[in-house]
Amino acid sequence: MKIPGCLILFAILLLMMVSSCYYDSEEYLYPNTSSQCDTTDVTYSKSVVPIIQNSCLSCHSNSTAALGGNIKLEDYADVKLRADDHRLLGSIEHQSGYSPMPQGSKKLDDCKISTVRIWVNAGAPNN
Ligand code: HEC
CATH class of the missing domain: 1.20.5 (Single alpha-helices involved in coiled-coils or other helix-helix interfaces)
Structure with missing residues (x-):
């Protein structure tokens, strides 16, 4: 056929x-x-540290903190301090009463902000 x-x-x-x-x-x-934003397994070392390294340490490392109002975000203890006094979330979420961070760049994307928020709300554990 x-x-x-x-x-x-x-x-x-x-x-x-x-x-x-x-x-x-x-x-x-x-x-x-x-x-896709994967926030199923948020930890300090694997999730939060890379965000801070990429967007914040240029002004907030132990050696560059003079550029960042002497706020240090390199060691866990320093980050924990800012998690507990709400400045970490206040600044990256651009809440009123806080200096918007990262200074001079655009706001972090939603995925990074929720990653940090989940970690802070979990009590900012050293994990
Ligand atoms: C280009 C430099 C620069 C970068 C990058 C930067 N910061 Fe800052 N940051 C500053 C300066 C300067 C201050 C102090 C003056 C002020 O509060 O505006 C500050 C202050 C802060 C404060 C205190 C804010 C308050 O209202 O008390 C926090 C918390 C903070 N930064 C977190 C971050 C985080 C988290 C990132 C990364 C997402 C970041 N910063 C990136 C320069 C920077």
């Missing part, structure tokens, strides 16, 4: 449509797969 060329073309088109539909629905089912 001879299959008409237009039928094959139609079949190919249909396949393309089906696969693109599947792709669409995957995006719909799992939004933001590329920028």
